[in-house]
Amino acid sequence: MAILVDPPRWPAHGTVWAHMVSDTSLEELHAFARAAGVPPRAFDLDHYDVPADRIPALLAAGATSVSGRELLVRLRASGLRIPGGARDAERTRRRRTDLTRRWAEVAHPAVAEDAWAAIGAHLLTRWQEEHRSYHDDVHLADVLDHLETLDGAESPVSRAVLLAAWFHDAVYDGVPGQDEERSAELAVATLGPHLPGAEAGEVARLVRLTATHQPDVTDHAGAALCDADLAILASSPLRYAAYAAAVRAEYGHVPDGEFRRGRAQVLRALLAHEHVFATAEGRRRWEQAARRNVVAELVRLDAG
Missing domain, CATH: 1.10.1300.10 (3'5'-cyclic nucleotide phosphodiesterase, catalytic domain)
Incomplete structure (x- = not known):
């Protein structure tokens, strides 16, 4: 079981954002987010969007830094990934x-x-x-x-x-x-x-x-x-x-x-x-x- 965070690469709202996921369950992901003070509104179907300045605190709390490719591979393997074409309907x-x-x-x-x-x-x-x-x-x-x-x-x-x-x-x-x-x-x-x-x-x-x-x-x-x-x-x-x-x-x-x-x-x-x-x-x-x-x-x- 692991909480994964990829490098911040997506600019929006005056900062740069990363993804935070679990490779096991959404329950684990939500529990970690609550404990780390990540707001529920940051959740988007299968991941949380987190600003770059929050990443050190997330790593200190137990998250693991991985590449964007590794995060995607492990999210898909977990069965939690929502494909792009299905996201609106989901x-x-x-x-x-x-x-x-x-x-x-x-x-x-x-x-x-x-x-x-x-x-x-x-x-x-x-x-x-x-x-x-x-x-x-x-x-x-x-x-x-x-x-x-x-x-x-x-x-x-x-x-x-x-x-x-x-x-x-x-x-x-x-x-x-x-x-x-x-x-x-x-x-x-x-x-x-x-x-x-x-x-x-x-x-x-x-x-x-x-x-x-x-x-x-x-x-x-x-x-x-x-x-x-x-x-x-x-x-x-x-x-x-x-x-x-x-x-x-x-x-x-x-x-x-x-x-x-x-x-x-x-x-x-x-x-x-x-x-x-x-x-x-x-x-x-x-x-x-x-x-x-x-x-x-x-x-x-x-x-x-």
């Missing part, structure tokens, strides 16, 4: 399997397991509709990941917040305001018969907040959801460009000039706020990068 399969697991984890104990699973399956079907380019199950997984990042930083993320993440774009027809309202109504209609008390109403309230992303200063639940929804703005420039292109694709029916004006109006409204993000942790993690990305997109929109 990434989709794993994401949807993980989303099914996450839905089960937020189940209310009073709801029958099969009934809860059926609700989750219906929601996933909605998130996978063909007309979605950005507001799809990748976005759903991202929002849930960002909520995990925010969990406990200022207050625990409740089940209502997690359920609101699942419902916040469950209806998506590209009609701002109306989509959020219909998603909130779907949450009440779907969850109301199953959840006791006012929880379904709280889920709907949180879903409606994503129309404006302006929670009250005392609304910790709303702040967490809104920040998780907007965290894409702080992506790397490459991913931000893909996000912006996906948003444009969802509005393909809108003429280019009209889209540029409308999109610029939305972005300028974001920048006009004192903070893009409502939580202190969100501002610490994402504020500066988000503002840089939004300003750069505005420059591109203004240039036509």
